[in-house]
Amino acid sequence: MFLRYCLLFFAAIALPMAATSDAQTSEGQSMVSTVAQDGHEAEAHDGDHAATESEEAVFNPNEMIMHHIADSHGWHIVDWNDKEIGIPLPVILWTNEGLVVFSSSLFHHDSEGKHVAEAGGQRFVNLHEKIYYASDAPNEHGVYAQADPVTHEVANAKPWDISITKNVASLFVSVVIILVLFIRAARSYAKNSNAAPRGLAGFVEPLVVFVRDDIAKNNIGPHYKKFVPLLLTIFFFIWVNNLMGLVPFFPGGANVTGNIAVTMVLAFVAFVVTNVNGNRHYWKHILWMPGLPVAVKPLLAVVEIIGIFTKPFSLMIRLFANITAGHIIVLSLVSLVFIFETVWVSPVSVLLTLFISVLELLVAALQAYIFTLLTALYLGAAMQEEHH
């Protein structure tokens, strides 16, 4: 056992070493720039000046990390011999002249606004993964967009962007995983309902029972049954997407639960369910708290009304920040090698990344649990019967 870990450890050290020495003999700094620039490679190649090239050889961890945790219009998989390999995803826009659909490959992996995609008789440009109507001529940096002279923000108009982005595609993959998991488990119950669960059902059952008994029954109260499906959906959706985010290669790697829009929708569901099911008792305690001097009641009502919104808001921020922080930490540790520009940091980097990744496995389950638990708690508080 010990020997195996030793071997793994040495393999972990040797691999980056071999890779870097290769790169050093052949093309000097290009290894650094390939890893650092990732999605911005295309720009370096059609860049007309050498100045950009040398600028880009300097590794910028901040830029790399932000690029990796952000959503994008194409799914970049790997750089192979200086060529980007990835899956182009459909770009769906609602423009002034109606719906326009085209492949993101029309942008040629460009997110700096230097490639104009023409579709439906209109011209679009991808600037930092936001789609704008392209200007007629490029500005002095070769970007087909104009900056507002006062605010320095992009002045070009934007169509409504409802594209299938990387996050959405990843969402589809995780939906398929969850469907397969549960449909197969359900089938096995239908087939032999009396036998002990086997296979996938045996894996799913303890989790389902845990959500039902420890989360729903304990926190919601007597009418918990109605909400078990919702809580199960929230739990497994978050958990599967967290785990997918931890997989560093193709079908995983998107930052779905670390996207504030995704967590906002989840929190919004919790918000609606809580307030729709809130009973008279719940609303009375918010709007006109019993057992207090009249002068204090309106004051407390204001606080309580704010409280309605801060609960789902904190759900949203908690999940978003936890998952995004996990991704940032892993990426920062990997970039240590390129920041110090020496191979000897790689064992430290690999070991720390391994440690954090294992910790993130725990966090993935814990955050799914906490989100579900708090939803159940808020629901339980809203449905509590009067008892004094």
Add this chain to the structure above:
Amino acid sequence: MTGSIAALGAGLAVIGVGIGIGLIGGRAMEAIARQPEATGKIQTNMIIAAALIEGAGLFGIVVALLGI
């Protein structure tokens, strides 16, 4: 030195959260040692309290991130 002062804010936010969660963890340990049969309930409540405190810290971190 490069960087943003927002990073200091993130660090400060984490100090408070660290103290808070440390207190919760410590007290939960004491409670479990005193009453091992209530371990399950104590753990659940510990996690809830820790999550709520963590939420406050994460607000700080997100604001700091936005400032970078």
